[in-house]
Amino acid sequence: MPDRYSARADIILLDIEGTTTPIDYVFGVLFPFAQKQVESFLQTHDRDSGVQADLKRLQQEYAADVTQGLTVPAWVDDSATAAIPYIHYLIASDRKSTGLKSLQGKIWESGYRDGTLRSQLFPDVKLAFERWTREGKRLYIFSSGSVQAQKLLFQYSEAGDLTQYLSGYFDTETGSKKEAESYRKIAQAIGILPRQILFISDVTAELKAADVAGMQTLFSLRLGNRTLDSEGFSVIDSFDNV
Numbered sequence: 576m577p578d579r580y581s582a583r584a585d586i587i588l589l590d591i592e593g594t595t596t597p598i599d600y601v602f603g604v605l606f607p608f609a610q611k612q613v614e615s616f617l618q619t620h621d622r623d624s625g626v627q628a629d630l631k632r633l634q635q636e637y638a639a640d641v642t643q644g645l646t647v648p649a650w651v652d653d654s655a656t657a658a659i660p661y662i663h664y665l666i667a668s669d670r671k672s673t674g675l676k677s678l679q680g681k682i683w684e685s686g687y688r689d690g691t692l693r694s695q696l697f698p699d700v701k702l703a704f705e706r707w708t709r710e711g712k713r714l715y716i717f718s719s720g721s722v723q724a725q726k727l728l729f730q731y732s733e734a735g736d737l738t739q740y741l742s743g744y745f746d747t748e749t750g751s752k753k754e755a756e757s758y759r760k761i762a763q764a765i766g767i768l769p770r771q772i773l774f775i776s777d778v779t780a781e782l783k784a785a786d787v788a789g790m791q792t793l794f795s796l797r798l799g800n801r802t803l804d805s806e807g808f809s810v811i812d813s814f815d816n817v
């Protein structure tokens with residue numbers, strides 16, 4: 576194993592689930608919280624314009640699922656609560672849907688603010704953020720979770736508020752994490768060449784897309800991760816050597 580990986584990258588772009596944060600926290604805490612709270616949240620916030628926009632997106636996704644012949648729970652009328660069975664289904668199937676992720680971010684906000692939620696990060700994350708920043712690197716996030724959810728996760732973490740180390744956030748509004756075009760757009764938005772960016776993720780399809788776009792890549796093999804096969808990408812099990 577080299578002493579340090581990709582020390583020549585100016586920008587470090589990080590996935591969240593399976594890279595900075597245990598998969599267990601997302602599946603065992605965040606998703607059940609959203610499942611439990613979605614009904615009361617929609618009853619209270621169904622008139623908010625942001626929530627209405629999320630529901631409209633979800634309704635379009637539902638229509639596309641039905642057209643494709645997928646077996647999905649019925650969305651029976653135009654009331655906000657009629658969306659609940661479909662939302663439960665999407666959460667249970669871990670659909671990386673922009674509408675769902677946006678809604679989840681809004682639901683998690685109250686949990687973070689009242690102290691019910693505190694996000695978990697791997698123990699080396701804070702030290703690496705401090706070190707990379709000292710070295711003059713800039714840190715960005717690219718996650719399927721909404722930008723709002725990403726900011727909350729790093730603000731209300733068990734290691735404290737780490738948002739001061741992050742220069743920006745990208746979610747699937749930029750595009751799918753499995754499409755090379757999304758990584759080109761990110762490089763363009765940051766104003767740097769793709770090859771100056773190191774992307775770290777636990778999902779090889781995401782690394783392949785970043786690689787096609789010309790980014791440097793590392794496969795994150797963290798405790799509790801589901802994918803163990805790096806498919807030839809260089810592997811790290813912590814940020815200590817990056």
Ligand SMILES: CSCCC(=O)C(=O)COP(=O)(O)O
Pocket residue numbers: 590591592593601605671676717718719720721724725728752
């Ligand atoms: C931003 S916290 C919520 C994480 C989430 O909802 C998710 O789908 C994680 O996806 P990632 O792309 O970070 O693996």
Ligand SMILES: [Mg+2]
Pocket residue numbers: 590591592593594776777778
């Ligand atoms: Mg991930």
